[in-house]
Amino acid sequence: MTPKVSRLTLAAFLGPAVFALAVVGIAPMLFAVWKSLHFFNLTKLAQQKFVGLDNYAAVLTDPVFWQAMGRTALLFAVSVPVQIAIGLTIALVLHRPGLTLWKTLTRLALVLPMATTYAVVGLLAQVMLNQKYGVINQMLGWLGVAPINFIGDPQNAFIAVILWDIWQWTPFVALVLLAGLSTVPPEIEEAAKLETKSNWTVLRHVQLPYLIPSLVAVLILRTADTLKLFDMPFTMTRGGPGSATEFIAILIERVGNRQFDIGMASAQAMIMLALTILLARLYIRLFYREVR
Amino acid sequence: MSARSRGLVTEALLLAAICAFCVFPFYWMVTTSLKTQVVALQSPPAWVFAPTLANYVEVLFEDKVGVALVNSIIVAVSTTLLAVCLGTPAAYALARFEFRGKTDLWFWFITNRFVSPVVLAFPVFLIARDLGLRDTHLALILMYLTFTLPIVIWICTDQFRSIPRELDEAALLEGASQWRIFRSVCLPLAMPGVAVSSILAFIFSWNELLFAYILAPKNAKTAPAMAVTFMEGYDVPYGKIMATSTLIVIPVLIFALLASKHLVRGLTMGAVK
Numbered sequence: 112m113t114p115k116v117s118r119l120t121l122a123a124f125l126g127p128a129v130f131a132l133a134v135v136g137i138a139p140m141l142f143a144v145w146k147s148l149h150f151f152n153l154t155k156l157a158q159q160k161f162v163g164l165d166n167y168a169a170v171l172t173d174p175v176f177w178q179a180m181g182r183t184a185l186l187f188a189v190s191v192p193v194q195i196a197i198g199l200t201i202a203l204v205l206h207r208p209g210l211t212l213w214k215t216l217t218r219l220a221l222v223l224p225m226a227t228t229y230a231v232v233g234l235l236a237q238v239m240l241n242q243k244y245g246v247i248n249q250m251l252g253w254l255g256v257a258p259i260n261f262i263g264d265p266q267n268a269f270i271a272v273i274l275w276d277i278w279q280w281t282p283f284v285a286l287v288l289l290a291g292l293s294t295v296p297p298e299i300e301e302a303a304k305l306e307t308k309s310n311w312t313v314l315r316h317v318q319l320p321y322l323i324p325s326l327v328a329v330l331i332l333r334t335a336d337t338l339k340l341f342d343m344p345f346t347m348t349r350g351g352p353g354s355a356t357e358f359i360a361i362l363i364e365r366v367g368n369r370q371f372d373i374g375m376a377s378a379q380a381m382i383m384l385a386l387t388i389l390l391a392r393l394y395i396r397l398f399y400r401e402v403r
Numbered sequence: 404m405s406a407r408s409r410g411l412v413t414e415a416l417l418l419a420a421i422c423a424f425c426v427f428p429f430y431w432m433v434t435t436s437l438k439t440q441v442v443a444l445q446s447p448p449a450w451v452f453a454p455t456l457a458n459y460v461e462v463l464f465e466d467k468v469g470v471a472l473v474n475s476i477i478v479a480v481s482t483t484l485l486a487v488c489l490g491t492p493a494a495y496a497l498a499r500f501e502f503r504g505k506t507d508l509w510f511w512f513i514t515n516r517f518v519s520p521v522v523l524a525f526p527v528f529l530i531a532r533d534l535g536l537r538d539t540h541l542a543l544i545l546m547y548l549t550f551t552l553p554i555v556i557w558i559c560t561d562q563f564r565s566i567p568r569e570l571d572e573a574a575l576l577e578g579a580s581q582w583r584i585f586r587s588v589c590l591p592l593a594m595p596g597v598a599v600s601s602i603l604a605f606i607f608s609w610n611e612l613l614f615a616y617i618l619a620p621k622n623a624k625t626a627p628a629m630a631v632t633f634m635e636g637y638d639v640p641y642g643k644i645m646a647t648s649t650l651i652v653i654p655v656l657i658f659a660l661l662a663s664k665h666l667v668r669g670l671t672m673g674a675v676k
Contacts, residue, residue, distance in 0.1 A: 342612040
């Protein structure tokens with residue numbers, strides 16, 4: 112039985128939350144759309160004027176914007192497959208029976224990186240990756256590798272961001288995939304293990320179909336979070352050296368907050384938002400069709 | 404050694420490696436925070452040294468990290484309480500009532516997870532400036548609702564659904580109003596969900612940097628935004644940075660361990676059960 116409730120009751124229950132989210136979520140977004148149609152620079156307020164789609168045209172033809180997008184895409188393309196590969200391995204180990212106490216402890220340890228304040232993760236990188244005083248270079252030294260200038264060199268700084276992203280988010284991917292593995296009905300898994308000794312066959316033909324929803328979730332969330340990625344590289348490198356680690360969110364922050372060009376930053380933000388929505392829809396289409 | 408026990412040893416070693424991988428940066432953070440600047444700048448880095456709490460005393464009382472931590476607590480607690488007050492009735496309505504547009508409404512709540520703060524930060528900066536809300540706790544408390552409110556709604560809707568409807572129906576026959584059923588029957592039973600979503604909302608607010616950095620540059624500055632300012636300048640005070648980091652991270656790690664089973668659920672917002 113579904114209780115029929117009056118509109119008034121419904122409004123009383125839902126109204127406050129809807130109103131609050133509209134005020135903080137929708138209103139600023141509409142304001143951003145409006146500002147993105149203007150020349151609006153905080154240092155040149157007198158020249159403020161309506162320019163139509165000029166900002167969008169400028170952003171779409173701006174190599175700096177596309178370079179930042181390219182960097183963001185490259186970060187995603189390198190770190191997410193690694194996260195999925197290592198994450199799946201961890202999930203499979205944790206999924207095996209036995210060593211229960213150890214596994215509970217490991218699961219607790221896995222929770223730590225993703226909860227850590229992202230800004231602090233970037234600071235940790237600064238300290239641990241320093242060429243002279245950093246512990247990572249000390250460890251590499253034990254293996255006979257010469258000290259690497261991680262933060263100061265453009266290419267190495269990019270690699271450092273990738274490594275740190277992998278550190279923070281691999282545990283997350285592992286736990287999501289572990290949740291996926293537990294959706295495989297135990298009797299099917301048991302039967303398959305009696306049929307074949309190959310773990311790979313079990314993974315490919317029995318577990319993988321059940322993992323698809325988790326994998327789609329990982330792809331969607333990692334895409335959204337990579338596009339949002341700001342705190343960690345910002346505290347680690349400030350987008351530098353040069354613009355080597357200037358990912359899209361850092362670029363928008365620089366244009367808006369350090370160049371005061373809010374009209375342009377808004378246009379960039381809108382394009383990024385559109386891209387996020389587009390990609391999320393694309394993933395759902397591509398992968399869920401297979402399951403059906 | 405038999406093949407089976409060898410397998411177990413390999414597995415145990417693998418688990419230990421995973422734990423070390425996750426925990427080592429925290430070990431390094433805490434030990435560095437106990438080093439004097441001279442020890443911190445030893446090359447190669449020292450593993451054994453005489454620990455000191457001087458960095459903590461210095462950052463808490465001289466560098467105003469203490470004030471920033473208080474700001475962080477005020478903002479995170481307030482936004483969490485507000486999200487619970489606004490979110491639980493909405494979650495109850497989504498779990499119990501049928502109405503047109505329910506799926507759309509639900510979808511809209513959840514999509515907030517995907518919106519980058521950088522989309523909202525500048526318009527809000529302009530609005531807050533005009534309203535005189537810039538650099539106030541209130542501006543941050545309200546903006547953090549963009550992620551705390553969806554998380555409360557999502558987790559509590561699930562929780563309310565798990566409460567048997569018969570309870571509602573019995574109370575309805577007794578003549579109780581919908582509001583009374585929600586307040587006195589269902590909400591007390593939904594407390595586990597309220598607790599979990601509060602912890603998650605607190606963690607996410609505590610960790611937030613971008614809104615804080617743009618909207619609250621001085622008086623309402625939160626701890627993560629404070630930590631950023633340390634990296635400016637040439638003489639990088641490693642011990643102090645790590646002491647600040649430790650102070651910021653310890654509370655979230657405790658909360659994360661308390662809600663460890665639900666943290667992934669919270670981060671995926673329903674994409675994974």
